Amino acid sequence: MASPLTRNAIEEAYSRIFKLIHRTPVLTSTSIDGIIGSGKQLFFKCENFQKTGSFKSRGALNAILKAKEHGEVKGVITQSSGNHGQALAWAANKIGVPCIVVVPINAPIPKVEAIAAYGAQIERCEATMTARLETCERIANETGYLSIDPHNDYDVMEGQGTIAKEFLEQVPDLDALFIAVGGGGMIGGISKYISEVNPKIKVFCVEPEGKEIQKSFEAGKRLWESGALLNTIADGVRVLRVGDKCFPVLQECCQKRVFSVNDEEISKAMFITMQRLKVVIEPSAAVCLAAVLKYRDELKEFQKIGIVLCGGNVDLNKMPF
Amino acid sequence: MASPLTRNAIEEAYSRIFKLIHRTPVLTSTSIDGIIGSGKQLFFKCENFQKTGSFKSRGALNAILKAKEHGEVKGVITQSSGNHGQALAWAANKIGVPCIVVVPINAPIPKVEAIAAYGAQIERCEATMTARLETCERIANETGYLSIDPHNDYDVMEGQGTIAKEFLEQVPDLDALFIAVGGGGMIGGISKYISEVNPKIKVFCVEPEGKEIQKSFEAGKRLWESGALLNTIADGVRVLRVGDKCFPVLQECCQKRVFSVNDEEISKAMFITMQRLKVVIEPSAAVCLAAVLKYRDELKEFQKIGIVLCGGNVDLNKMPF
Numbered sequence: 001m002a003s004p005l006t007r008n009a010i011e012e013a014y015s016r017i018f019k020l021i022h023r024t025p026v027l028t029s030t031s032i033d034g035i036i037g038s039g040k041q042l043f044f045k046c047e048n049f050q051k052t053g054s055f056k057s058r059g060a061l062n063a064i065l066k067a068k069e070h071g072e073v074k075g076v077i078t079q080s081s082g083n084h085g086q087a088l089a090w091a092a093n094k095i096g097v098p099c100i101v102v103v104p105i106n107a108p109i110p111k112v113e114a115i116a117a118y119g120a121q122i123e124r125c126e127a128t129m130t131a132r133l134e135t136c137e138r139i140a141n142e143t144g145y146l147s148i149d150p151h152n153d154y155d156v157m158e159g160q161g162t163i164a165k166e167f168l169e170q171v172p173d174l175d176a177l178f179i180a181v182g183g184g185g186m187i188g189g190i191s192k193y194i195s196e197v198n199p200k201i202k203v204f205c206v207e208p209e210g211k212e213i214q215k216s217f218e219a220g221k222r223l224w225e226s227g228a229l230l231n232t233i234a235d236g237v238r239v240l241r242v243g244d245k246c247f248p249v250l251q252e253c254c255q256k257r258v259f260s261v262n263d264e265e266i267s268k269a270m271f272i273t274m275q276r277l278k279v280v281i282e283p284s285a286a287v288c289l290a291a292v293l294k295y296r297d298e299l300k301e302f303q304k305i306g307i308v309l310c311g312g313n314v315d316l317n318k319m320p321f
Numbered sequence: 322m323a324s325p326l327t328r329n330a331i332e333e334a335y336s337r338i339f340k341l342i343h344r345t346p347v348l349t350s351t352s353i354d355g356i357i358g359s360g361k362q363l364f365f366k367c368e369n370f371q372k373t374g375s376f377k378s379r380g381a382l383n384a385i386l387k388a389k390e391h392g393e394v395k396g397v398i399t400q401s402s403g404n405h406g407q408a409l410a411w412a413a414n415k416i417g418v419p420c421i422v423v424v425p426i427n428a429p430i431p432k433v434e435a436i437a438a439y440g441a442q443i444e445r446c447e448a449t450m451t452a453r454l455e456t457c458e459r460i461a462n463e464t465g466y467l468s469i470d471p472h473n474d475y476d477v478m479e480g481q482g483t484i485a486k487e488f489l490e491q492v493p494d495l496d497a498l499f500i501a502v503g504g505g506g507m508i509g510g511i512s513k514y515i516s517e518v519n520p521k522i523k524v525f526c527v528e529p530e531g532k533e534i535q536k537s538f539e540a541g542k543r544l545w546e547s548g549a550l551l552n553t554i555a556d557g558v559r560v561l562r563v564g565d566k567c568f569p570v571l572q573e574c575c576q577k578r579v580f581s582v583n584d585e586e587i588s589k590a591m592f593i594t595m596q597r598l599k600v601v602i603e604p605s606a607a608v609c610l611a612a613v614l615k616y617r618d619e620l621k622e623f624q625k626i627g628i629v630l631c632g633g634n635v636d637l638n639k640m641p642f
Contacts, residue, residue, distance in 0.1 A: 278367075278374060278601040
């Protein structure tokens with residue numbers, strides 16, 4: 001079956017959501033460019049300024065609005081202790097649809113409070129991915145609510161792809177884009193859009209060490225068996241496995257060279273971003289600068305590099321640096 | 322003598338500097354608006370993203386470029402351990418003019434290094450305002466360099482006034498503007514521009530406690546006798562005295578009700594700005610949100626309030642919260 005994820009679908013998603021989301025600015029820093037050297041220019045798309053503090057609002061909003069176009073939506077449900085939970089709660093609230101978010105019992109209280117503050121109902125479950133998915137499915141069946149996955153969902157990917165549409169309008173002549181990969185929803189939408197609109201722009205996956213996307217690329221199939229979480233400070237991309245709807249898009253549209261970074265490198269890049277670019281980001285948003293810093297000698301052919309600062313939801317009293 | 326500070330002069334300053342400075346974005350936060358309440362909307366003009374991390378680059382650049390239009394500039398000099406020092410060093414470097422910055426011996430090393438990194442020559446002096454001013458004047462006389470004051474200079478005020486030009490283009494229907502006052506250069510330029518372009522917008526002075534601008538307004542003259550520094554975490558506005566060229570502009574163009582805030586209030590507002598708006602600011606840039614939070618019951622008639630986030634040069638390892 002052909003994937004429904006296309007440039008047209010992403011542009012339709014944009015028409016659907018643009019009035020309720022921020023067109024986030026692109027910032028640059030001569031000082032960070034100086035640290036990278038070799039005349040490279042970095043362009044930072046500030047999705048940390050997006051509604052709810054992360055790009056996730058785009059996909060969540062698109063999924064709900066699109067479902068409503070196809071009939072009544074009784075309510076929506078997801079499992080997430082992080083940005084997708086907040087984003088879905090916010091979007092449901094905006095549209096006037098009930099929302100349930102399943103969170104593990106060990107989820108940080110501020111995150112749960114943020115989700116509840118957007119008006120969502122919280123349901124607790126055991127702190128395993130299996131329990132989270134099962135609880136979500138059970139309640140969806142009981143309530144008839146629409147379950148919206150954080151990444152493994154074409155409507156969500158379409159919404160995230162609108163980042164690329166804006167980014168190309170703001171900086172048309174990028175040479176490469178570096179995107180942090182968790183479940184693969186954001187890079188799925190972005191890389192698909194880029195591949196149709198300007199395939200000269202190379203899209204690279206960046207991951208926390210241990211995820212090993214490149215091995216799956218080389219094997220030609222998803223090698224992850226478990227729904228485990230990586231041990232990384234980049235909590236926004238700690239889900240180990242790339243979704244089965246996302247992975248084929250990455251295979252088709254991304255470069256096969258994958259860049260990996262560790263906590264120390266992420267923490268350093270986070271500090272540089274906050275100190276020099278003057279924006280507050282969460283660790284996941286520092287993953288790509290960490291990769292550009294670490295692998296710059298390998299990136300000689302790319303002058304203009306785009307980075308998506310995916311979110312800014314971080315506890316300022318618990319910084320990793 | 323009529324002041325040379327006019328709308329036209331500010332617009333000419335804009336034409337002079339706009340290619341080298343950032344047109345900084347205006348950010349909003351539903352979450353901060355919710356904290357303020359009463360349906361108020363706050364608009365944050367992000368001069369923390371400006372070149373060198375503060376609005377000071379506008380005034381410094383305008384002063385040098387304008388001087389060059391009137392003849393050769395051998396070099397420029399100022400005394401500053403803070404943002405103006407960095408800004409003048411940066412602007413001089415951009416234009417290719419030598420620059421000397423006089424800094425007190427107790428100036429923080431990172432700030433001095435930042436000034437030196439832009440290529441300026443550093444001259445040390447005793448840590449009193451008298452020593453700073455005298456050293457600056459002596460070296461200016463010896464070298465023939467043009468001395469550019471951080472605020473008490475019409476060319477500098479013109480440059481800072483360009484913030485208002487951009488802000489009104491970005492948000493034309495503000496009801497009020499809250500501006501932190503140090504020496505009075507920024508609010509001088511901004512309030513003059515507003516008074517000529519849209520006098521319906523009320524411009525309010527906000528100060529760290531102890532400055533007592535309102536007393537000088539009531540006396541109809543500058544009551545400050547010393548060049549002392551206030552003891553405040555808002556180091557960008559700690560100079561006690563408003564300049565003699567700035568004060569008449571404030572008398573003419575600003576509201577006579579002055580708002581004062583203390584360190585605790587500034588620190589809280591700084592935390593809220595960073596956590597909710599996701600931008601890194603220095604304490605001086607939190608002074609105005611602190612005032613809006615503290616005095617909101619007095620501000621019933623104002624719905625759309627503009628705030629200039631004046632700078633983002635803060636040591637992330639030494640946050641006040």
